[in-house]
Amino acid sequence: MSVIQRTASTAVSWCTPFFMPFYDILIHRVTVPLVWRCSTQNNLRPLFSYNFSKRHVDIGVGTGYFPRRAIKDTGRDPKDQHQTLVDLSEYALTTARRRVLSKCPEAQVDCVHADAVLPLPESLKGQKFTSASLFLVIHHMSQPTASKANAIANAQSLLTKDGVLVGCTVLGKQWEKTGHGYKVTSGEPLGRAAALLLGYCNRRRAFDNWQDDPNVLVEALNAGFEEVETSVVAMMFVFKASKPRSEG
Template identity: 35%
Template sequence: MIRRMIRLYGTWSAEYGLIRTHVLIFCSILEKSHKSLIGLTHRVSMDPSARIYSRFNLHLYDIVVLVVSNAWAWRCSTTSTLLPFFHKNLGESAHLDVGVGTGYYPAKSVHPFSKTGNVTLVDLNEATLSTATSRLRHAGYKGTIDEVQHNVFQPLPESLRGRFDSVSLFYLLHCLPGRMEDKGPKVLANLADALRPDGVLYGATILGRGPGVSHNWFGRRLMGLYNKKGIFGNADDTLDELKRALEGCFEEVEVKLVGVVALFEARRPKMK
């Protein structure tokens, strides 16, 4: 029994050491990648959270974020938790996806989108918009795809208001600068304007602290790096602040925590 425990401990130590080594290399690559983008500051008026998504980095995004970080750092599976949650709330007529990344979630939703005539993509970064559009079309989506380059802190264009059955914002809020109590109400109120009366706004965001939120070593390492570089702005984001921001804009709100990720649904926008 003792020998078996020693062998198990040795195996665990080796695996942990390997993971730790890979994490350190991974963080080093991210930091170097971010430094290589600093030169864009004077040419592109974007926050670091948007500027990091260059065409080169978008090729790494699915592995870095959806596979490695979600599984090891945030402890919220892309395939078993986030993607089913994305499918659960999709509207049948028109869907708005905000903060599109590589377009992974829409592209993995072609079958649920079979009756959806329009998918509109909103992002501040032109590279993410074109990448997501190409991916969605390549996946076989037959409806219309609209791209809108827009800052979510600003009111939506009139053409987007009251049009959508569903609005998704996956991993957007934690990338925005500012405290949740400040950025949350502004952004959510703007996006609520896109909904039809019976529509739903839903998404996921990584929290920084608060009851129930406990980051592991990998998560703390990434949180420190991302917040230092301005890629994340969630060091003080809590579940309670997120819920208050949602309740300030919607009559019906549901929030749950998976790992350190908050999944939320909101319906019946309040009158302004």
């Protein structure tokens, strides 16, 4: 029970009326490009938007930054867009839905209050989507990487046979990709700013990613999908997985 309680507290601790108005500026203009050294505009947004289908489920919504921009990026008629937002924070869900609809009032936006690593709620069972995303959420989960990988399995179960899953998460160490998987190149984060921010976020339990291992996430992706692409961009682990494996 303690694990579940900690997961809930860490995942929603930053989703407050005070912080959320500043989220996009602090995250997408400061910490992601300057501290984690992975460009939102050049790396993350294209990955999200290119794989954003007409029926999408976004797990870990933040402010709805990526979904509302993806509709514009795809040039899609908002009336043809259905997206389901899943998050542990009801405030984040309300904020994200409001912001998406403020730009695209004709889009269909549903909200589901749920923990990404726990069994799916009844409201999601039986639903199928052609794309899913886990953007900037895994590093918030306060569990071992193997347990966090449940979020990948949950997302996979929601996809159609031609569905695609994309995601990214901040790592707690410097990793590099080799011919035999990922290995730690330094136990220290990349740069003093990253070290200070990781230390602060982990102490405040907004993050729990010191021990996150991308190899475990790759294993979960390969277990659920036939085609998997992964990479590390500075402190960010980025992935795309397609062709979900059938059960059994």
